[in-house]
Amino acid sequence: MFAPLVAWLRQQQITFSENAAIGPHLYFKIGGTVSLLVTCNAAAQLAAVMKKVIAGRLPYLVIGGGSNIAFFDGLTRVVVVLAQADSSGSAVPIRLLDDRSLTVESGVRNQQLLSWCAATGAGGLEFLSGIPGTIGGAAAVNAGAFGCSMADVLSGADIIDAQGKVRTVDSGHFGFAYRDSSFKFGSDVLLSLRLKFSPVDEGLISKKIRDNLEYRLAHHPSYRQASAGCFFKNPLLRGVKSSAGKIIEECGLKNMTVGGLSVAGEHGNFLLNHGNASFKDLQCLEKKIQSAVAARSGVVLEREVIYVAADGSKY
Ligand SMILES: Cc1cc2nc3c(=O)[nH]c(=O)nc-3n(C[C@H](O)[C@H](O)[C@H](O)COP(=O)(O)OP(=O)(O)OC[C@H]3O[C@@H](n4cnc5c(N)ncnc54)[C@H](O)[C@@H]3O)c2cc1C
Known part of the structure; x- marks a missing residue:
């Protein structure tokens, strides 16, 4: 085939x-x-x-x-x-469109985009500091931190749709929701994005990028440990966004282990792969956490991380 x-x-x-x-x-x-x-x-x-x-x-x-x-x-x-954009070449796949918007190829790493923003004085994207991955992936899952997410900064994109047609779409096409967009489980492909920014002093942008990174290093498990970041979405409890990590910790599940996988001691919403975890281990630990949390607190935790099945479908 x-x-x-x-x-x-x-x-x-x-x-x-x-x-x-x-x-x-x-x-x-x-x-x-x-x-x-x-x-x-x-x-x-x-x-x-x-x-x-x-x-x-x-x-x-x-x-x-x-x-x-x-x-x-x-x-x-x-x-x-x-x-994944090649960062070794001299051509940088990020361009100014005007004094408040830029275009960036989907395969550019968030950290490469932030270096460019700091050098250019393009502010407002510092929330991406320390979020691994590419800007295309960030848009597809509506990644966010520190009260901002991609939905706040994205104005449009060039995509290739499931019929193989290249199209220009606006932000409405994304159907953004909390850690979700139509691209997360869909089949359209992002080629490049248009993002809004505010002109800000270069030094201030660099400081915010550093501060955000330092906060993460102090509060999250080491980046050297294999994980996918926060595993569950933060649930809405009586209309208020609550921390899934805190709920998991309050249920006494820190360090709960299945096979090569455990709940991190530093943060209840990080699951760590100690080197040999299987997908089966992951599904088993997910179910154990969900049922223990439901039994002890009545909260239903929804997975944020994407799974890929044998036929390649995402769920
Ligand atoms: C240590 C750590 C910390 C993290 N902290 C955060 C955080 O603070 N906030 C947060 O939101 N997330 C966080 N994450 C999760 C993750 O880093 C983000 O969701 C990130 O934005 C995903 O980007 P990616 O390029 O790795 O996407 P991938 O994992 O490669 O893909 C994610 C989804 O995007 C789709 N996708 C990727 N590229 C394209 C494309 N070009 N066109 C169409 N679809 C595409 C994929 O098909 C998939 O559905 C963290 C993860 C880790 C490991």
Whole structure:
């Protein structure tokens, strides 16, 4: 099924591997193998690959930094496209559109975008400081912190839809909600984004980026430990957003362990993979936490992290 695409990728000298282990590409390090793993380091290349994949009617899944996702343990029969901009080249895939908006390719890492913002005096995106992954992934999940999220700064995007058509859409197309957008479980692919910013002194932006990062380093488990960040969404209790981590801790579940996976001692909403956790371990720990929390506090916790099934569908 994948042979014509493989031949084309080879001819185009685009990086790919067949029957590739996906775990090493994910922050959580959980997942088996995928039929084909293709790396795209620019939006133009991503568009060309997606047109070929869609024309060939192949099942596909585009991921960015892989920091909010875990795959099934066996073989997932799908083309996984890693959209990660190449930061080694001299051409930076970020441009000013006017004095209050910029365009950025979806595969640019948040931290690369923030360095550019600090150098340019483009303020308002510092909430992304310390959130791993790409700006495309951040938009797809409406990532946020410190009271801001992508929904506050995104004005539009160039996408390739499930029919292989390149389209320009506005923010309404995203259907943003708390840690959610139509891209999180959908099949449209983000090529580039348009973001709003406020002109701010470069020094102030750098300070805010540093302060936000320091807060994270002080309150979250080490970035060296494999995780996907906050595992559950913060629930609304009587109309007030409450901390899922605090609820898990109050239920006495810190350090609860299944196989190679445990609830972090430093933060109840971080699940840590100690090196050999399987997808089965993850599903089992998720269920154990959900039922213990429901029994002890009556709160229903909803997963924030994305799972990928054997057929490549996200859920
Ligand atoms: C230590 C740590 C701390 C974290 N802190 C936070 C935090 O404070 N706030 C927060 O919101 N999250 C946090 N996260 C979770 C995660 O980093 C964010 O959700 C991040 O924005 C996901 O980006 P990504 O590129 O890694 O997306 P991925 O995990 O690669 O993908 C996530 C989703 O986006 C889709 N996607 C990715 N790229 C594209 C594209 N080009 N086109 C279409 N769809 C695409 C994927 O298909 C998938 O549905 C944290 C994670 C870790 C490990």
